Amino acid sequence: MSALCEFALRMGDNTLILGHRVSEWCGHAPVLEEDIALANTALDLIGQTQMWLGLAGEAEGEGRTADDLAYKRDAWDFRNLLLVERPNGDFGQTLMRQFLFDAWHHPMLTWLAENSKDQRVAEIAEKAVREAAYHLERSSDLVIRLGDGTDESHRRMQDALAYHWTYTGEMFEADAIDRELADAGIAPDPAAMKPGWDALIGEVLAEATLSVPENDFAHKGGRRGQHTEHLGHILAAMQFLPRAYPDARW
Amino acid sequence: MHAGETLPSRDDVMGWLAEVPDPEIPVVSVVDLGIVRDVAFDDDTLVVTITPTYSGCPATSVIAFEVEAAIRARGIDKLRLENKLSPPWSTDWxxxxxxxxxxxxxxxxxxxxxxxxxxxxxxxxxxxxxxxxxxxxxxxxxxxxxxxxxxxxxxxxxxxxxxxxxxxxxxx
Incomplete structure (x- = not known):
């Protein structure tokens, strides 16, 4: 499998799994406006998935469509970060997960849109980055409001940060595929995104009166197909219909 | 089109598409919103280029369907819809x-x-x-x-x- 195909899978699996997770809130959010905002965010992410997985199928060259890749792979073939498969938990945990991801996703897409030497990657990123900017502004805004809110909301946000923190280091690890992509100018060295992420996280969390955890342990493996037990449960729900009724059409 | 018939002009086709309402906001057309990016002939096949608004907008597939239906209703059978991502759609349009x-x-x-x-x-x-x-x-x-x-x-x-x-x- 080419490095480009792997990269498109990593990007598309992140948006697919996070999009699915966020869509689980539909009809359950604490207020109507947030329910709609979560559903819209999920829609954007699933839309971006169609572009990335479409590119992955094209780069693979075996005739697989975005739908084939979304619905007909098992957990070990998924390349998403472990962070995005984390359970939704309460609203604060969902928002914190979104913020930690958005603070990586938006700068990543910005880099790709401006610098990627692969034209298709740059075009997808240029489209997606405009949506990701809205996601980042919303999630930062809410992290600040809830962190610097009531005693209970503050406590829950600090707990949420601790809950997800050890899943953030994976965003910045590099393997042979990342090095090949960076050498070819297709994608940045993941570690190069770390200082910007640290700065943004630091700024927002300070305003949210939340303290940055000191633990630098990182759970890893998602980008190589080694997942937590949560991914299988997501796939069981997400893939049920096309697996049980393979000829189903809208 | 049948052999010997004149192909419609670009303006004709844009005029037809200017009557196709956006499925979510029917008061404006798909041309008003800048979703139709180009209309051109590839030999005798009409190629309509459209661009998605938001990448996950559920209206995108309905729009493609309605654009196709509007053109077929004018008797054009040789038609191809192309999806163009770049430059990305903007409300400036x-x-x-x-x-x-x-x-x-x-x-x-x-x-x-x-x-x-x-x-x-x-x-x-x-x-x-x-x-x-x-x-x-x-x-x-x-x-x-x-x-x-x-x-x-x-x-x-x-x-x-x-x-x-x-x-x-x-x-x-």
Missing amino acids: IGPEAREKLRRYGIAPPIDGTAADGKRVARLLGEGNARVECPRCGSAHTAEVSRFGSTPCKAAWRCNDCLEPFDYFKCI
């Missing part, structure tokens, strides 16, 4: 007339230059914040309820004077 149609329909039109850019701090300090006029009473005494509204392209606002909630076509 919505013309002044379409903006007025949106306003009359009760949707505050986009304010150019106010798209989210991820620069949160500047925005929270009030820089670049949009001042959106209520499409019903014209008051600028309005507030954002949520940056995400009834469709991916809109935000939810309310007017503090006439007290009506309204949609704002957010800038992208």
